[in-house]
Amino acid sequence: MPKKAIIYDLDNTIYPVSDIGEKLFGPLFDLITESGAHEHHMESIKKATMRTPFRVVAQRHNFSDELTQKGINLQEELEYTEPIASFEDYPEIKNIPGLRFLVTTGFFKMQHSKIKQLGITSDFDEIHIVNPVVTSKKEVFADILKRHNLTPKEVLVVGDDPESEIAAAKALGITTVLYDKNDNFSKEEADFKISHFKDLKRIYQNT
Numbered sequence: 001m002p003k004k005a006i007i008y009d010l011d012n013t014i015y016p017v018s019d020i021g022e023k024l025f026g027p028l029f030d031l032i033t034e035s036g037a038h039e040h041h042m043e044s045i046k047k048a049t050m051r052t053p054f055r056v057v058a059q060r061h062n063f064s065d066e067l068t069q070k071g072i073n074l075q076e077e078l079e080y081t082e083p084i085a086s087f088e089d090y091p092e093i094k095n096i097p098g099l100r101f102l103v104t105t106g107f108f109k110m111q112h113s114k115i116k117q118l119g120i121t122s123d124f125d126e127i128h129i130v131n132p133v134v135t136s137k138k139e140v141f142a143d144i145l146k147r148h149n150l151t152p153k154e155v156l157v158v159g160d161d162p163e164s165e166i167a168a169a170k171a172l173g174i175t176t177v178l179y180d181k182n183d184n185f186s187k188e189e190a191d192f193k194i195s196h197f198k199d200l201k202r203i204y205q206n207t
């Protein structure tokens with residue numbers, strides 16, 4: 001069935017978080033270091049923070065309730081104020097016809113500032129910043145399909161995280177494309193696996 005729309009993830013799909021992570025999360029890493037309880041694990045905490053929602057990182061690393069809450073409060077105010085470069089293959093997505101949606105989970109101000117600094121706002125028909133306390137990617141995907149009269153088979157979901165947007169898309173029967181630049185995952189994780197956006201148009205047109 002010909003596709004009509006693509007839903008994209010933001011972090012590690014449009015740009016690499018590692019490029020801005022030390023600066024963006026600097027105040028958070030300082031807070032965690034200053035708590036004194038995690039100094040031996042800072043490198044793994046930093047890596048996880050750039051790949052995984054903060055609540056999950058906090059749980060896995062046994063942060064105290066107080067440190068978790070302080071970390072959340074801090075990140076609610078964090079913004080990135082410098083230009084951000086997208087992945088070099090990002091412009092390829094503009095050669096693909098149809099509707100484009102950007103759906104990202106995270107702190108509103110932070111996600112909004114990143115989208116602004118990437119300069120990608122006008123590339124998308126709709127942009128959604130999902131607050132996981134209020135809703136989920138799955139609900140937002142379902143709402144997009146409903147409002148635009150799209151069936152699951154007319155849509156691709158593209159993202160880097162099998163446990164996030166890929167899982168949400170699978171639950172709705174939407175075709176999934178894992179964007180796996182560093183070959184972290186097996187090809188069984190999604191319907192398709194790509195490492196460059198030049199390969200996306202063919203999937204869009206031929207599946």
Ligand SMILES: [Mg+2]
Pocket residue numbers: 009010011012013159160161
């Ligand atoms: Mg991501």
